[in-house]
Amino acid sequence: MSDFDYDLFVIGGGSGGVRAARVAAGETGAKVGLAEESRYGGTCVIRGCVPKKLMVFASEYPMRVDEAQAYGWDAQIGDFDWGRFRNNLEGELDRLEGIYRKLLANSGVETFDTRAKLLDAHTVEFLDGTRKTAKHILIAVGGWPVKADVKGAELAITSNEVFHMETLPKSILILGGGYIACEFACILNGLGVKVTQYYRGAQILRGFDDEARGLVAEEMKQQGIEIHTGTNILEMEKVEGGIKVKATNGTEQVFDEVMFATGRSPNTTGLGLEEVGVKTGRRGEIVVDDYSQTSVPSVYAIGDVTDRLQLTPVAIREGMAFVETVFKGNATPVDHDLVPTAIFTRPEMGTIGMTEEQARDERPIEVYSTSFRPMQTSFIGKSERVMMKLIVCAETRRVLGCHIVAPQAGEMIQLAGVAVKMGATKEDFDRTCAVHPTMAEEIVTMKNPVRTA
The missing domain is CATH 3.50.50.60 (FAD/NAD(P)-binding domain)
Known part of the structure; x- marks a missing residue:
């Protein structure tokens, strides 16, 4: 007993x-x-x-x-x-x-x-x-979710409450530059809300590959999302017609709703x-x-x-x-290495392994990258672009990182993640026949590095 x-x-x-x-x-x-x-x-x-x-x-x-x-x-x-x-x-x-x-x-x-x-x-x-x-x-x-420490913070919602809003606002300010902030900026923009995003850093999606996050930011702006980097909220107050926000960039603006996505x-x-x-x-x-x-x-x-x-x-x-x-007597450490993940912005970002910035600080690398207009939308004259990128160790030829910015990038990175987790080399990718016509075929058809570091 x-x-x-x-x-x-x-x-x-x-x-x-x-x-x-x-x-x-x-x-x-x-x-x-x-x-x-x-x-x-x-x-x-x-x-x-x-x-x-x-x-x-x-x-x-x-x-x-x-x-x-x-x-x-x-x-x-x-x-x-x-x-x-x-x-x-x-x-x-x-x-x-x-x-x-x-x-x-x-x-x-x-x-x-x-x-x-x-x-x-x-x-x-x-x-x-x-x-x-x-x-x-x-x-x-x-x-x-954490709320920013500013006057009037109680007026803002977080990702917890966004699903339960009584009505969809006509305008919203989203504070933050991480994946939660960017995902909801794209979601609400797609639902017809006028979206403004403030982020205190120099570029959204800090910690992700610079080239990849730069393309996501560019595409978000093309869709009408106003992104103000180097900007934070000073204070907020309830006024007739919404919430008045005073920002560090010197502006005062009224929004129907303010959402904090400033970390958890x-x-x-x-x-x-x-x-x-x-x-x-x-x-x-x-x-x-x-x-x-x-x-x-x-x-x-x-x-x-x-x-x-x-x-x-x-x-x-x-x-x-x-x-x-x-409970099973089999000592099993947790493996946190090479975990694929996706950010459901528009377009999506899928990523696994090291960013270019991380890898070049550690060892000699080759960078394979391509950006292009996908067939489905270029046919109808849209300017949106996608990106495929591999970070390769110059000595071992192992693929250290894979970064995809494209529709359905989450689906692609799940499968690419298997190869990267297995330790695939650039030559393993090259030996794999392309599936044509797809966006993902570019991952296995990039022959020459765009730069080395």
Whole structure:
């Protein structure tokens, strides 16, 4: 008979926590409990990837109608019914949350709809004072949007609230230059909202390949998004007709809505970490080793709360590695190397591995890059461009990075990512026959480097 109520107790019902809980229970027979204070599915399903991608789909239809007309179709599109879309979206999220609850129940996981915090190395406490003990505790509470520290910040929404707006604004200011800010700038622009974007840095999408992010910024501007770099908000106030924003560039402008997309912080406040001795970092992230173990041996953490790679598939893999290590006796470190990812701007960006800037600081490289007008839109006179780029180690010939800016770049980078992860060389790419006519064939037909470094 165990001395504990559970073999494992999970705090957080997002993608990582749910996967770890149900695999531990279903595949190893562990007795598992899980507490979630909000909705099951976490950021990705409820207020992140899933609703965002559905909004991306919705925002692309006007462009498709314009293209259809240019191709000869008598195509028309009416006004966008935000209320109808939002209701359908909420229904889909309800359905997905139900699936998550069912998966947990079918695996034998006991769930509690409440907030939980650590009381000691083996005990969690619910809001009502109920306490549960566990041999192992897994923290998977994710992250939360950060609001800029300016006067009137309470007037702004974040990516959490954007899906639940009562009405679609006529104009919006988006503060931030990361992928969340840029994705919503493109989404709302596609839905007919006048979008202005402020970013304090010199160029949006910091940390991504310079050439790739430069093309994304150029295409966003071509679509009518006003991007003001080197610009921040000084203060905001509610006025008749909207929210008046005073900016560091000396302008004052009124917007229907303001959205902060200024980063996300680990959701660790009030978890009892300090009292128990769980070490945290400068941003509040839980510090873990290669096996997701914290400074308290019985406590582990996965996902955005550890601030390693804030991506849903990574959190799921971390959860699986945790179960392998702790419940299956197979010590499995988490692999964070060469993770492909996509940014759902318009056009999309897909990326894996090193940027040109990162690689050239480390070793001699060759850069293969091409930018062109794709067949589908050049036929109807559109000027939009796409880009394919490979970063190659000059000595080993291994492809160190692949960057794609194009429609469906996310689909392309998933497949290119397999080759890069396997350690493919430039000659491996060259030996692969092109699929013609496609945009992606350019990845295997670039024969000469455009530059070396």
